[in-house]
Amino acid sequence: MSYRLQLEHSSAPMRRVKHVQFGIFPPDELKRMSVAEIEFPELRDEDGKPKIGGLLDPRMGTIDRNIKCHTCGENMSMCPGHFGHITLAKPVFHIGFITKVKKVLECVCWECGKLKADYNNPEFQKIMKTPDATRRMARVWDYCKTRTTCEKPANDDENGVPDASRANGVLGKNPAPNSVDGLIGTFKPKPGCGAKQPTFRKTGWTIYVKARTTASDEVPSEREEVTVDRVLQTLKKISDEDAETIGIDPYYARPEWMLLHVMPVPPMAVRPSIQMSATNACEDDLTHKLNDILKSNARLQSCVVEGAPAHVTSKFVELLQFHTTTFMNNELAGLPQAMQKNGRPIKSIRARLKGKEGRLRGNLMGKRVDFSARTVITGDPNISIDQVGVPRSIARNLTYPETVTPYNIDKLQEYVRNGPTEHPGAKFVIRNTGERIDLRYNKTSGDFPLQIGYHVERHLMDDDVIIFNRQPSLHKMSMMGHRVKVMPYSTFRLNLSVTSPYNADFDGDEMNLHVPQSEETRAEIKEICMVPRQIISPQSNKPVMGIVQDTLCAIRKFTKRDTLLSVDMVMTLMMWLPDWDGSIPTPCILKPKPLWSGKQIFSMIIPKGTNCKRHHSTHPDNESTWISPGDTLVYIDNGELVCGIVCKKTVGAAGGGLIHTIFNEFGSETARHFFDGTQRVINNWFQHYGFSVGIGDTVADDATMENVGTIINESFERVDNYIKEAETDKLKREPGMTIKETFEYHVNNDLNRARDDAGKKVQTRLKETNNVRQMVDAGSKGSYINVSQMTACVGQQNVEGKRIPFGFKYRTLPHFAKDDYSPESKGF
Structure with a gap:
């Protein structure tokens, strides 16, 4: 509500957002953005206050209403939170980018970092002209991954540029400056080193490298685990031009930035502590995980400083890799999960974002809201199409904040006098200062004097506008504006004609009601959303509701x-x-x-x-x-x-x-x-x-039933003939069908025709006074197929266009003999 907001508007000029550019944070920019380097696993100092340089560092923001943020000076509700950082002793793989890193390594030379591509190859020239970077990367990877050597050009000029590449370059004479073509045309590829290229394999958070073997090799090479330092060495050698060719914009995402050198530490607002008592607090899962990262990083740092043996250092690198990975994603297939002490898996960042309960679908796409009600709907043809019957119990609970003016002060004073239990009444009064008075606990509410400018949160009343909604909300007519009609009993009442756009019926459906909380919203609903304004659908340019x-x-x-x-x-x-x-x-x-x-x-x-x-x-x-x-x-x-x-x-x-x-x-x-x-x-x-449908409406006269019986018996005789022909090999096979398929085709057609003929015979003999026929003619319920199925015969039941197949051993049900192909056995 607008009168509750205490925020100041920004003085920055308004700008229209043209596009959004995603990129990877470079390590140096992460450090510049950070407000604190986090070095200590300890959360609090000896006095029990958040430790500077610890995971609760007050420079990253505050979640305590008694402490101000040390960076922006704001309190708990106004401070947005600020990121810190942890400098890792050794780089590790980022689990979100490890697949991309492997693909990039397969595109470039393992030794010199040059793209493994022949720029004179017409196939590669065609790939280079792919404008979309994602598709270009897939094509370049497809082309490069099979190349076994980093080719060294035979005829290099003094700049290391192949002679032919300039003449028959990818682009011709005058490439466009901002196109992919332009980029390639101005770039001179550096020569390769001629090294043999290994193959790469990824398992979990580890990349393995294996030298390619040839027929002359006596002993096949072993695959070995590659260190992140060695991967970093290769990625740093990739030129900006080669990166752009692969499909990576070096300005926003250099290949080596896909490795973790600096770990961002989210602010306290992202991982708040839960205060159990004055001395005891329960920390968030992310804080526990960051604590593990700090401890393993400290051990690795001491190993590096002391010059520990490689196998010892590698164990601590692996531990750091485990903690950084499970911080981001704790649900990797085939890898151990990080657990709390009680055995519960830690909720990683990925788990917070993904799925129905995640941040996107659970919080941003739609959320539970205040000032809403939900109950079962029932039909009421006596209320208007733009009205909704609201139970009195709901009307007493939902409120609208009405501003006190000279024109409504007497009316609102009466509501305040009635209090929160009597309808129409009021639940709260809000003074100009923002102070809320709850009328449940105000013993003298009858004498509570209102002043101009106060806000009275009064009960929902007749002709208040609300939004009514039925899920799933598939089109805009799934949420429409209605006028309230307060009624007794406990269900929402809805006019029958409005059920069509909501796709609602009265077999237990529930619907949602939302009460707008400002005059602007009420005005918009009245002018845009009300049911009468939605009668014609802009999608099909015809009414979406009619008489039903x-x-x-x-x-x-x-x-x-x-x-x-x-x-x-x-x-x-x-x-x-x-x-x-x-x-x-x-x-x-x-x-x-x-x-x-x-x-x-x-x-x-x-x-x-x-x-x-x-x-x-x-x-x-x-x-x-x-x-x-x-x-x-x-x-x-x-x-x-x-x-x-x-x-x-x-x-x-x-x-x-x-x-x-x-x-x-x-x-x-x-x-x-x-x-x-x-x-x-x-x-x-x-x-x-009066109007009623009885069993007499589904019974035809004797002559009609005799005709129906004749049609069905004739059809059964024809089916018997087909069975005899099939058994004696006299049935002519239809083109493209087996004998069995031909038999089923003829029998099915015959039985379907019998059903249709029997139905038509009944339709022509139905009297004008038949009540089922009257409903069909009016269009209110049913069809002539329903009439014929009720009166003549249900007909052949098909499964996927064929008669019911044998489900048990050679029969459809245990009540039939085996190998019985008669109409009754197969579902007529």
């Missing part, structure tokens, strides 16, 4: 020619339209008593001036008459439904439909009123009218 479920099924019945309403029903329904002006149209039937059609009442919900032409889902393609005999041509003229039965094609989430037209012509608020009015009026009529 009960309302969609009901609207089809409501707009049929034979739906007529009496005056008392019309008045009852009109009470559900909030902006009804009290007038009703002339009834379409006057005698024997006035009756209004469903089309007339639906026209009262459509905004005046709306024009739309659509077709019902059952509209015949070849119909071209002005008046549709089946009333399947939907025609809306100036907001009047002239003819047609309304279904999903008209009021669903369809491009060019009624909702799309209203949104484009009249805007988001009018579209919202249409959604709300349609659902309230149609659903209340549906409650009086």
Whole structure:
């Protein structure tokens, strides 16, 4: 919240970031950046204070509210922390770069550091023209790793430049100055030394070198471990030009910087101590690891100073290598893990960054937040599409900080008087000084006088705007702005039409609610994020929400020619339209008593001036008459439904439909009123009218069932014929298939055709009054395939496009005989 921030703004001018350049810290720059060289493993001095030069050095920042940072002079909350450094007695491999180091060593001469490449080779010239450095490195490595000698040119001029390389250089006459071509064109490769090149092998944090053997060698050479000092010697010899050719920019990353000479020590903010008592503190895993590095480095330093034998020194180098490696990555395959005293593996830097719980995915990409709520959702067609029903218990717990002004002081004083337990009330008052008063413990809250400029953290109330979200958040409509409607009971209430963009249903889904904490955020949500503004998706340029479920099924019945309403029903329904002006149209039937059609009442919900032409889902393609005999041509003229039965094609989430037209012509608020009015009026009529699906809706008449039985029996006979033909070798093999594949192909096609024919026969005989068919025609639920499967037969079940294979020994289930290829056995 803006009023809580005490930070001063920087006086530095604003700049637009053009690009980010990654590089490797050179050792000398690490030392320059460092505020302290860490030399002592001891954390505190005799007085129990952080030791200067130790791992808790106060120059690196403070985590104690009583101590100021010795570098920037700030307190615990304002000091960002400062890096220190440890100078290593001998360089070691950086576990993050060791694979790259091996690749670079395979690209250059082991003795002189020159790139093992023939610049006159057309293949290498082609590689040099690769503009992307990463891909160039891969190609150069692929070319160089197989070369066995560092070739010494035969005809060198006095500068060591091959004669031909200038004439047929890689680039021709005038290379571009900033391109890869330009770089190579201006560079004169130095001559090689002619040395034979060894092979390299990496295991864990060790690189082994082995001399190449030839047919004339009597004894094959042994592989030996290479020291980091020896690797450093070769990497230092690599010229900047060769480094750039390999794909390494020497300005940002010299090859020798990939080895660890100087170890950066992260500040205390990265590895805070946990104070157990006045005298006892529990240190972070990284601090323990740095302690081990300091101790092993001190022993190695004394070995170097005293001139200890090589095998003794190498043991301490290996120990230092182990500690620096496990500091960065403690999960290397095939290598021992560093453990705490209790046997728990130490959490390295890599473990902090990677994975779902890591810094990136766990903290930066998304995080647990305050002022949020989560509970189960249930549907409520009587609230507006841009409302969300919030349980009263949640509304009492979530707050919004409202500033006291002359216009709202009386209202806020009333909330403060109600206190934190009574809704609408308040939980906190924040004075101008920033002091927070918790009204739970303020016995005289009824007499607490507010002043202009105070902030009252009041309960969530009706028409507060919030962000509502359902995970996974796959598109921008997964987070939309809603108005709060405080309601009883313990679930969020959501309008059914809004479930489509959230991909929500009411089988136990939970959703998140976020309360904005400033006027700016509320304004942005109101103007940008509210549900009515998201009705049309910019992705597909059509509505993402429409009329669904009960309302969609009901609207089809409501707009049929034979739906007529009496005056008392019309008045009852009109009470559900909030902006009804009290007038009703002339009834379409006057005698024997006035009756209004469903089309007339639906026209009262459509905004005046709306024009739309659509077709019902059952509209015949070849119909071209002005008046549709089946009333399947939907025609809306100036907001009047002239003819047609309304279904999903008209009021669903369809491009060019009624909702799309209203949104484009009249805007988001009018579209919202249409959604709300349609659902309230149609659903209340549906409650009086009634609708149910029974088992009778899935049973066809006797004649239809006889036809279905005939179709299936004929198909079974054809399958029996295929089985006989296959058994007697009379089945003709299809091109590119075996006999078995041909048999399965014909049988599967025949059974699928039987299912389709039986389904079509049922569809044509379904009555108009069949309730399942009514749902299918309206588009609210189901399809004709479901109808035919319920009524006629489920049909052939396929697995990966084939009939169910034998899973047991020569049969699909133990209930069938072995080698039974009949339709029932194979899943019909």
